[in-house]
Amino acid sequence: MIYTVTLNPSIDYLVTVDDFHFGATNRADEQHIVPGGKGINVSKVLASFGLSSRLFGFTAGFTGDFIESELKVQGLQTDFIRVNGTTRINVKLKTDTETEINGRSPVVEEKHLQQLAGQIASLSEGDTLVLSGSLPKSLPADTYRKLTEEAFRNGIRTVVDTSGAPLRESLQAAPFLIKPNIAELEALYGEKAENEQDVIRLAEKAVEEGAEHVLVSRGGYPALLVTKDNVYTASVPTGEVRNSVGAGDSMVAGFLYGLEQQHDIKKAFQYSIAFGSATAFSLKFAEKESMEKLLPAIHITHEKKGEVT
């Protein structure tokens, strides 16, 4: 079973303003109000590909109520812990470019974290735990590391998709997969990656620090999957980007989908790109038909300690 954890969910207010003027009153040309947050997005994408998951995390106030009721309508199995305050609202403004304002999280207390740890303690060997997104400000940076350590001890595979100190800390707990985008990977080591070799070098550092698979997304540029002995590079399909919100989460979902279908790592990587780009090319998240159209066009190069296949 797959479990996703969204410690810091959101309502995403996706708004398109074709002719945007800074400092003026603008009117929306299109808008969508949806439950968001990285773990929630992973679960939503998995569900539309027929894979069930259970959703953990913290919700609060009327925005939290909206998220829970919407997800239930969509048939998702939620088990959120209620905290005080109000779940944040994240603004995703699409003009000729994309601008985001992510809101402030409510306060999550130690007792709530303990409750979550209790939920995770009930997982079984072979389960997958996806820890995605930022931490509420009140939680310490080692939160994901501790949850990953506990999961690792119990034979649970952990995916960590976050950035900064929580990502750095989590490496020590040997996560099965991390999925930084290029900016997150660069920030992790305080270095700019000027070319693909630099990206590989930085990803290898993350492997040395403990991650088993490092999946680096680079928007429309080839993505990389780096492990101890292997480097895979995937071409990314060309197309019109209509919405990149959730493209990274769709990659995580696609990777897990590939593994759930009993495919190897290389094929799972190919699925992850197809899922990511299917989301980027659509106003909604990836759907089966669009994903399957993109899949054959994604070519993977595999380099194993000096050999190229």
Ligand SMILES: Nc1ncnc2c1ncn2[C@@H]1O[C@H](COP(=O)(O)OP(=O)(O)OP(=O)(O)O)[C@@H](O)[C@H]1O
């Ligand atoms: N311009 C693009 N053309 C084709 N595919 C794209 C493009 N931008 C994003 N994608 C798809 O989405 C994937 C994830 O993109 P990106 O590196 O922007 O992730 P991210 O920053 O984690 O995304 P987000 O945080 O917006 O969900 C890419 O690997 C690719 O499959």
Ligand SMILES: O=P(O)(O)OC[C@@]1(O)O[C@H](CO)[C@@H](O)[C@@H]1O
């Ligand atoms: O502030 P965080 O937790 O890093 O990211 C939250 C978020 O931007 O990520 C998702 C897209 O990946 C959105 O649904 C959501 O608004």
